[in-house]
Amino acid sequence: MPEVASTKDHDDSANDGVVVVGGGPAGLAAATAARRAGARVVLVEAGDDVGGQYWRHLPPQRPARDEGQLHHGWSRFTEMRRSLLADEGCEVLTGASVWAVEARAPHLPGDAPVLRVVLAPIGGADAAQREHRLLRPGALVVATGAHDLTLPFPGWDLPGVVTGGAAQAFAKSERLAVGERVVVAGAGPFLLPVASSLLSTGATVLEVCEAAGPAQLARGWGSHPARLLAGPRVMAAKTAELAGYAAALLRERVPYRTATGVVAARGEGRLEEVVLARLAPDWSPVPGTERVVAADALAVSHGFTPRLEVALAAGCALREDGFVAVDDRGATSVPGVWAAGEVTGIGGADLAQVEGELAGLAAAGAVAHPGTHEASQRLSQQLSQQVSRLLDRRRTLEAFAGRLAAAHAPRAGWLAQVTDDTTVCRCEEVTAGRLRAVAAATASTADTPAGARSLRLTTRAGLGVCQGRICGHAVDAVLGRTSVGRGAGSGVGPVSHQRRPIAVPVRLGELAALPAPDHQTSDHQTADHQTADHQTSDHQTPDLTDSEEPRS
Template identity: 55%
Template sequence: MNVVVVGAGPAGLAAAGAALAAGAEVTLVDATTQLGGQFWRHMPDARPAAAESALHHRWSRFTTLRDRLERHPRCRIRTGAQVWALDHVDGRPRLQLAIGAVDGPDRTMEILVPDALVLATGAHDLTLPFPGWDLPGVVTGGAAQALAKAERVAIGRRVVVAGAGPFLLPVAASLAATGATVLSVHEAAGRRQLAAGWAGALPVLPAMAGKLGELAGYARGQLRGRIPYRVGSGVIAAHGDDRVEAVTIARLDAQWRPVPGTQRTVEADALAVSHGFTPRLELALAAGCRLDAGRFVAVDADQRTSAPGVLAAGEVTGIGGADAALAEGAVAGWIAAGGAAHDPRVARARAAVRRYRRFARALAAAHGPRPGWRDGLTDDTIVCRCEEVPYGRLRATATATRTQSLRSLRLTTRAGLGPCQARICGRVVEELLARSTGAILDDAVSDWRPIVTPLRFGELARTPETIPTKGEST
C-alpha cells in the first residue's frame, strides 16, 4: 500500500506516522522547507533558537513525530514541494509536483500516483475588511505569528491584536515574546455569544485537560504582561499615511455592529487581525471532495471524503486546533494504509476525534462572525487588497449588471484576481455579492483553482518524473 500525505503540520505528521504503523509506504509532501506546519513553525536550521522547546506547545511531540518519520525506511519526505495540480487516473489520485525554490529557475517536476491520499492542507486566516485594513502594518494574525516564530521579528513596537477566536491569545503571546508591546486584545464576540457557544463544549471539556492547560497558560501570560483582553470589542478603522499610525476601537453589539458613541482612537504602529480561518480547499476540490454546510471538507468517521482514495484531516475539515488535527491525522493515516477501523491501536484517536468535533462546533458558535460587520464598510473601503477594489465599486457593479455570478463579478471588477487569487478576499466577496443581489452561490468558485500555485511556462513544458509505487516501474 502506497500512501501520500500532503501537509506536514500536526495532522500530516500524525497521518504519516499512523500509515507507517499500518505497514504502508509513505511519501510526505510539504511546500515549506521544514516539517511542523504553522503550529510548529520554528527557526531556520541556519539560525536555531537556543531553547526552541520554550517557544512551542508540545514540542517533544513534534520532535518525536519528526524523528520517527525521518529515520523510517518506508518514509520518503519531500519538502519544498508544491502540489500544483491534482486529478484521478484509473481510479487513483494523481498529484503533479514542482520541487524547489518557488522563485527558482530550476524546479524539477514529479508525478505521484498513490493508492491513497491524505489531504492535511490546513487553513489560513479569515480577515473581515474595514476602513484602513489595506495600510502597511496591518497583517493577519497568522502572518504576525509566523514572523515571530520563524524569524523572531515583531510586526511593530506598539501592536493591537483584534478579531475573533482563541487564536488571538497565542498571537499576542508570540508578539510579546519578541519584545513588542501588545496594547490590547479585542475579541469581537460578546459575552452572550461566547457563553452560548462554549456551553456546547462543556460535556467534553473535562477530557481535554491539555487544551484547558494551554488556555490557562495564555491567560497567565496576558495577566503577567498586563495586556487587556476585551470581549464584544473590535477595531473598526486603521489610520495613517504611509503605514498604520492609529486604530479606532469600538464596542460591538450582538451582531458585531459598532455601538455609536463608544469609539476611541489608540496610537499604534501595527495591527494583527484575524476573524477565524478559511480551509485551503484547492486540492480537495480538484480531487472532487464534497464540502459540508460550513464549506469545510466533509468526512465520515474514518476521515474518508467523497472522492475515492482520498482522506482528509486537520483544519481543512474544521477548525479544532492542533490536538484535533493530531487525532484526525492518526485516524486518516491508519485507514488510508488499509488499517481496520476498529483496531484497538486507533481507538483512542477515534474517541478524541469525536470529542474535538463537538469542540469545533462550539468554537464556531462562540466566535463565528455575525453579519453586522458589513455595516462598518464605506464605499471607499477596499475589499480586495491585491487589486485595490473598493466596496462601492463592487456593489455598484453587482447592481448595474444584475449579476448573480461570482465569476462574472470577479471578471468585471477584478476582485479576487490578484496575486493571492482570492485566498484573502474570496469568502468576503461572496458574502457581499449575496447581500447586494440575493444570489445563492451553489459552488465554491473562490476556492476552485485548477492550477494551485503559479508556474512558469518552461516548467509546464518539462517532462515530469513519475515516481513508482511499490512493485511498479516508471
C-alpha cells in the first residue's frame, strides 16, 4: 500500500522568492528573467522535464542527434534549461503539480497577500512515497499554458481519435505515430506542426483539414497589415517557420484543405474511417459534400483552452474571452500574482517567452531587497530598460496573435454536427440528446451557477475522471451557454468547470494527513472562496486520475 505523503513546511517569516508554475516557454523565460534580476526562484513543472508541450523531447536517457531539427528555438530552450538547473538560486521541481492555492492575509497593512501554494506529489501518482511541499511565494507567476480544445462530433470517442496535442506529444517524446494512416483536422496553424511531427515518424498523413474558409482566413490574417510590417523580424521568423511546415507537406504530397471538417468518425471497436465535409462560413456542414476517408487515426484540434485551475484558485479575474486578465507587464487582479503565456491568450511560443520575461522581471522587482537607495535605483533602471525593449516586441507579437485568433476562431455552426446521439461527456457517456432533454424538461439552462449545477448533477456531464477538462466547453455550448467564455458567435462555452478547490488528483489519505490550516485567510478572500465553492460544489470531490497533458 502506498505510503502517505510527507509534508515539508517553512518558517512563517520566510518566503520562497518568485514561484513560477509551469515549465514551458513562458515559465522558463519568467524563471530565467527573475534569476537574472537577482530573485530566488522555485520553478514547478508537472512533467518529467521542463519544456512544456512546445519543447517536448526524448528523455535524457534516450538523447537524439536530430532533436534540434525537430524544434524551433531549441538552442534557446537548452540554454535556459541548463542555466536554471545549474543555478543554486533556482530550485526546479519536476513531476510536481500545484493542487491548491490559498490566499492569506497580508502581514502588514498595504502588503500584497502571501499566497500559500500546496504542491502535489513529487513522483508518479502511484509512487510508493510522495511528498507535499508548502511554498510561500513572495511573488507568484502562473504560466500553466493551455491544452487542446476539441469540438465533439459523432464517433469522437472511438479509439484512434486523439487530440492534435496528444499526437504531437507521442511523436516528440517517443518517436512513434498514433497510427499508420492519419487525418489531421480542426482549426489553426497548430495543425501544421502536428502533421510535420507525424511525418517525421514515418506515418502517412492523408490530408490536413482546416475548418476556417478562405474568407475567414483572409479577414483574420489580412486585417491592418501595416501593424505586421512594423515587426519585419517577427514576420520573417514566422514566415520561415510556416515555410518549413509547408515544405514538409509538399515533399510528402499531403493535401491541405480549407473550409473542411470532420462530421463523423466510424469503425467497429476503433477508428476505421473519417467522414469529411465542406463547411459553410459558420462551420456548419454543407449537405451533399460528405466523403469518406479510410484511416486508422484522426488527430483533431480546434485551438486551445487555457489551464486556469491555479489562476482561478488564486482569485485572478478573467477577460470576457475566458483568459486571465493582465496588464502590459503580466500583473493580474491579485496583488503579488502575475500570469504569462497561453493562460493569458493564445499567441505562440515567441509571445509566451516575451510575456514570461516581463512577468519574471516584475515579480523579481516585487521581492527585491537591494538594501541601499542607490542599489534600489540601479535595479529599477536596469529593469526599466529591459521592460521597455520587451514591451515593444510584445506589441508586435500581439498583432500576430490577434490575427491568429480572428482567422481560426470557432464559429457557432459547428453545433449542427452534434446530433442527439453524439457523446459529449465521454467519461460519463452523456449524449447531447440527454443534455438537451434534461434542459428542456427542467426549463433550466447553464446560464446561472444554480442551473449549471442542477444540469451537471442530473446528467453527470463533466463529473467524470476528467472533471470537465475535456468536455466542459462542449457541454456548456450544447446547453446554449455561450454568452461568455469564448465570445459571441463562437459556440464555445465558458470556463466555470475549471473552478475547483482541488486542481489535480490527490489521495484522500494525503488530504487527511495534511496539517490543519492556520486560518490566516482574510475576510475578503474567505468570502470569495465561499462564493466559488457555492458555485462549483459539484466539483469538490477530488478526481483521482490524471487529466490530459497540458500544453505550456
